[in-house]
Amino acid sequence: MSIKKVNNKVDFIQEEHQVLDFWKKNKIFDKRRSKNKGKPPWSFIDGPITANNPMGVHHAWGRTLKDIYNRYKSMKGFELRYQNGFDCQGLWVEIEVEKELGFKTKREVEEYGIEKFVTLCKERVDKYSKIQTEQSKRLGYWMDWENSYYTMSDENNYTIWSFLKKLWEEGKIYKGSDVVPWSGRSGTSYSQMEIIEGRKLVAHTSVFVRFPIKDRKNEYLLVWTTTPWTLSSNVVVGVNTNLDYVKIKTDDNSIYYFAKDNLEFQRLEKQFKEKKQWVDGVPKLKTISQIFKEKGGYEELGTIKGSEMVGWKYDGPYDDFEAQKEYGGYPFTDDDLKKSKINSITQHQVIDPGKDNIGNDIVVAGEGTGIVHMAPGCGDIDHKIGTKLSLVNIAPLDDESKFIEKFGWLSGQVATEKLTTEKIIEDLKKRDFLVYAEQYPHVYPHCWRSGDELVFRLVDEWYINMDWRKKIKDIVDDIEWIPEWGSDREHEWLEKMGDWMISKKRFWGLALPIWVFEDGSFFVVGSKEELAELAVEGFDSFSNHSPHRPWIDKVKIKHPKTGLIGLRVKDVGNPWLDAGIVPFSTLNYNTDRKYWEKWFPGDFVVECFPGQFRNWFYSLLAMSAEMEGKAPFKTLLGHALVKDENGREMHKSWGNAIWFDDAAEKMGVDVMRWMYSLQNVEQNLLFGYGAADEVRKKLITLWNVYSFYATYAAVDGFDPIKNPFKWENLSVLDQWIIAKTHLLIQNADQSLDTFRADAFMKNFEMYLEDLSNWYIRRNRRRFWKSEDDEDKKAAYATLYHVLENVIKIIAPVLPFVSDSIYQNLIRNSDSNSLESVHLCDFPRSNKEYINMGLIKNVDALKKSVELGRSARNTSDVRIRQPLSKALFALEDDKVSKFILDNQDIVLDELNVKSLERITEADKLIDYKIKPNLRTLGQKYGKGLSNIKKILEDSNVDLLVKEMKEKNLIKLNNNEYQLEREDVFIETIASEGFSAASDAGITVGLALDLNQDLILEGIVRDIVRIIQSMRKKAGFAVEDRINISWEFDGQIEQALGKFESYFKSETLTNNIEENMNGFDYEEVVEINKKQYKIKLKSNN
Secondary structure, three states: OOOOOOOOOOOHHHHHHHHHHHHHHHOHHHHHHHHHOOOOEOOEOOOOEEOOOOOEHHHHHHHHHHHHHHHHHHHOOOEOOOOOEEEOOOHHHHHHHHHHHOOOOHHHHHHHOHHHHHHHHHHHHHHHHHHHHHHHHHHOOOOOHHHOEEOOOHHHHHHHHHHHHHHHHOOOEEEEEEEEEEEOOOOEEOOHHHHHHHEEEEEEEEEEEEEEEOOOOOEEEEEEEOOHHHHHHOOEEEOOOOOEEEEEEEOOOOEEEEEHHHOOOOOOHHHHHHOOOOOOOOOOOOOHHHHHHHOOOEEEEEEEEHHHHOOOEEOOOOOOOHHHHOOOOEOOOOHHHHHOOOOHHHHOEEEOOOEOOOOOEOOOOOOOOOOEEEOOOOOHHHHHHHHHHOOOOEOOEOOOOEEOOOOHHHOOOEOOOHHHHHHHHHHHHHOOOEEEEEEEEEEEEEOOOOOOEOEEEEEEEEEEOOOOHHHHHHHHOOOEEEOOHHHHHHHHHHHHOOOEEOEEOOOOOOEOOEEEOOOOOEEEOOOHHHHHHHEEEOHHHHOOOOOOOOHHHHOEEEOOOOOOEEEEOOOEEOHHHHHHOHHHHOOOOOOOHHHHHHHOOEEEEEEEOOOOOOOHHHHHHHHHHHHOOOOOEEEEEEEOOEEEOOOOOOOHHHOOOOEHHHHHHHOOHHHHHHHHHHOOOOOOEEEOHHHHHHHHHHHHHHHHHHHHHHHHHHHHOOOOOOOOOOHHHOOHHHHHHHHHHHHHHHHHHHHHHOOOHHHHHHHHHHHHHHHHHHHHHHHHHHHHOOOOOHHHHHHHHHHHHHHHHHHHHHOOOOHHHHHHHHHHHOOOOOOOOOOOHHHOOOOOOOHHHOOHHHHHHHHHHHHHHHHHHHHHHHOOOOOOOOEOOEEEEOOOHHHHHHHHHOHHHHHHHHOEOOEEEEOOHHHOEEEEEEEOHHHHHHHHHHHHHHHHHHHHHOOHHHHHHHHHHHOEEEEOOOOEEEEHHHEEEEEEEOOOEEEEEEOOEEEEEEOOOOHHHHHHHHHHHHHHHHHHHHHHHOOOOOOOEEEEEOOOHHHHHHHHHOHHHHHHHHOEEEEEOOOOOOOEEEEEEEOOEEEEEEEEEOO
C-alpha cells in the first residue's frame, strides 16, 4: 500500500465518527490493555460523575484531562485499570424524580410509597449512566465501560458499613441535637460541607425592631435581623462589653440603645458603589441616623459601655406565644430547666456572648446595631452560646419549614415564604415593635440541588466525632497537589471543620447501618454477614435486595450484649461517604486484599476544585486516614470552572448553557479537547463557539501540514521506509525542525509527567507555527520540483519523520485526528506498523538531534525576518514590492554569521535584493522615551514632573540600553526606579528606512525604488492573482497550466523581463496569445484597468 492524497477541506466531525467505528470494530482499546497487561501498574481513581442528567461541557473538561493522562501513561508502558465511576445516590437524584412525579414535598413521596420511589431513582441512574457512557465514548474517553463502578452497589455500601463500624468501635459515632441548615422542600438537613455550594446573593426584608427594657419606661434595645421569622423564638440579646453604646431620644420621647459606631455607619457602601454583591433594584441602605431623622429627629443623651447593659431584662416581641412560656423550651425540653420553671421569657436579658472558637468577638459594630437578637433554636452560633449558658431552645419549624403548634397565628405558615415575612412585619408594626424595614442584599444558603432557601433548624442527626482530624492532616502533605495551594486550602478546611454530619432524613441513599434500642443504646453493623447473624426478623425478605430503603428497614436485630430488639434508624447517609470510600470499595478492599494492595494508593485523581476541599477530597482523606492511616492517592489535579465566553456561569434559563452533544457535533471533540488541555487549570475556562473557531483554525493547520505531505508524497510515490533521512543530506532547516521536534518530545514528557497538559499544548502551538508557517512554507519548492534528487528525498524524509512523531506526541490530547492521520500516513507507508496510533509507544527524544546552537541561530534568523516584516508593515510599501536591501544590527558574531550564511532565506522572506550587517543599531533607528503618567503618578506623585525633565535631558540611547539589559532604569541616584511599564519607548526609523527592533536585533529596510524593482513588484502582484485563480479553478497544487492574457504597457514589459520567475511560481508551462479552449476565465483589475486572463490545465 502507499499513502493516499488528502483533501485539505476536512470534516473533522465525520472523521471522528469514522475513528470511533474503527476503534470499536477492531477492538483497539482491548488490544491496548492486552499489550500493557503485566507491566508496572499506574492507578487512576475516578471521581464518580453524577448519573442524573446528560453531560454538559463542564463535565467534559475533567474527563478530558483524565483521558489525556491515562492515554499518556498507557503509551509509556503502564498497566491501567480504566474504571469509570457513577455517583448514584443522594438528593440530586431524588429531586429530579420528584419533578417527574410532580411532587413538591417529602410527605408526597411517603404517600406515594418509598419502594416505588426508590425504584424510580434506581431506574433514573441506570438511564443516565447509559447516556453518559455513550457521551463519554464520543469524547474519546477510554474506559472499561463494562466494568464501571456504581456508588449504589452492594460492594460500595457494605464497605462504608465497615468504615462506620470501625469508627463506632472507637466511640466516634454519636447522635446529637444541633441547629443545622435545613431544606423544607426536601425535608432534610445539610452538612457544613454542602451549604457553601448553594450560597446565593439575594435580598431579604431585614427589620429594625425595639425590645422594651423592663423597669425603664419608654427605653428600648434596638435590634436588627435579616430573618424576621426567628423573632418568634428569641431568648436573649447579646452585646459587646467593650463597645460604647449610644443613648438617643426621639421626638416621641422614646429612648434607644445601640452601638455608637453604628449611628453614622454607611452600611454596605462599597458593595453599593461597585455594584458587586448587590441585587438590582435595591436602593442604597440608610444609616441608623437617617432612619431616625426621617422619623422626626433625635438627640444624643450620652454613651455607656456594653458591660453596663449586661443583665438588663426586656420584653420579647412574641412573648404571648405559648411556646415562649413552655418551661424547659419547646419542642425540645431541657428537664433540669423545666424543673426549675425556666422558660424563654424568664431568660430574656442582655448577655455577653464573648468570643468564638478562634478568638473573634461574636458581637461587633458595623452592620446591624451592635445588639444581637439570639434564638438558640434557630441559629448555629446562637445554639452554641445557648448550650454554654444553659439557655432554653425554642425550635419553631417542622420538616417542611412550617411553624408548628403553640406559635399562635404563625402556626402552619412557611417561614421562607415572602407572604409570611410580610405578615410578621405587619404584626410587628401593629404592636409597635417595628422601627424600620428594608430590602437588604446578602449571601444566603440555598439547597444546592433544589434551589430552595434553607432555614436553620434544631434537629437530631448522626455525627462522626472528628477529634481525630490530626490523622487526616498528617496525610495531606504526603500528596502532590496541583495547583500547589490546594494543600493549604485543604488544611484550612481541616482547621475549621466541625463534626461530620452523616445522616439525611431522605429515602434514596446509603442505609446507615445503625440500629437503636429502647434503652437509648445503638449498635453499628459492619457487614451483611454480621447483619445476618444478628437479625431476628425481616432478613429473609431483605437478603435478595440491595441495602436500601425500604427493604432494610424491615430488619430487626438482637443486641449481642443486652439482648434487646432494635430497629434501624430511618436515615440515609451523606452521599460524600459514597464517593469517599471508592479507593477501598472499587479495589476490593474487603474481598481481595492482594488486588487492593496492587492498586492502592492511587497514583492520580482529577476533580473540579471549588467545593471539593470540603466534599470529595475531604471524604477521601478522612476515610483513608481512618481505614489505613495513609493518603488514598499520590497526586491530585484540580481544575477550575467552565463558564461561557463572557465569563458568566452557564445556565439553561439564561440561554447560555452548552450541552455536550451539541458541542461535540458542532465544534468537534478534538477541538473541545484542545481547548480543555490548553487551559491553565487554576483559571476558569471561558467556553464557547467563538473560542472553538479559533482552535479549529489551529487544528486545520495541523491537518494542512499532513495534507501537504500526503498530496506530494502520493504524486511522487515517495516511500519513507526505503528512503529514511540521511543526516548528511539534510538542509539547515531540516536539521532545525528535527531538533525542534525532539525538543518537543522532551517537553511533552516533562509536561505530561508533571500533569501540565497546558504547558505542553502552549509549546505545541508554537511548534506547529514553526512547522507550518516556517518549515513548510520555506521548503515548498523542494516538494514541487520535478527532479527526484537527494534534496527532495531529504525534504520528504524529514517531514515524514516529523509527522510520525507529532501524531504520536499529540495522540493523548487529540485521539481522533491523530489516528485518522496515522491510518494514511503510517499504515499506508509501513506494512509493519501497528494498527492504531494508540497502540504505539510514546516517542523517545533523541538528544543527538537536539542542536540548541542551531535552534538559537534559526530562531534569530526568524526573528530578523519578523522584524523586517514589521518594518515593512509600518511603511507604505506592499510586501510584493521588492526592495534594494535590508540591514541588521546584532552583537552576537556567531549568530550574525549564520544569518549572513543563510541570507537567501532573509532575502526571499523580506523580498529584498541584498542583506548587510551593521555594527550600530542607531544608524537605523532613533528612540524616543516618554513617561507613563498613570503608573509613575501612582508611584511618585509630585516627583512626576522631575522624572519628565530628567528623561528629556538624558541620553535616550543609554536609557533604552539600560532598560533592555536590566528591565529597569534608575534615575537621580536611584531616587526613581522605572520599570518597563513605566515608560513608552518609540522607535523612529532613520531617513530613507523603515525599521524595527526587539530582543537585541534591529532590522531596517531601504525604501528607495528603481525601475527594475518596480517591474518585479508588478510581476509578483500578477503571480498572486494567478495563484488565486488556480484555487478558484479547482486545480490541484501540483497541476501545471497554460495561460493566456491581454496585458500591455508596463505590465507586459514586466512579465517579459521576469517570465522565468513567473512560470516557476505559478507552475506555468506555456503563455499563449490565443487560447481556444480553457478551464477557467476571470477579468481582473490592475492599476485601474481591466484584463481578461484564461487558464488551462496542462496535465
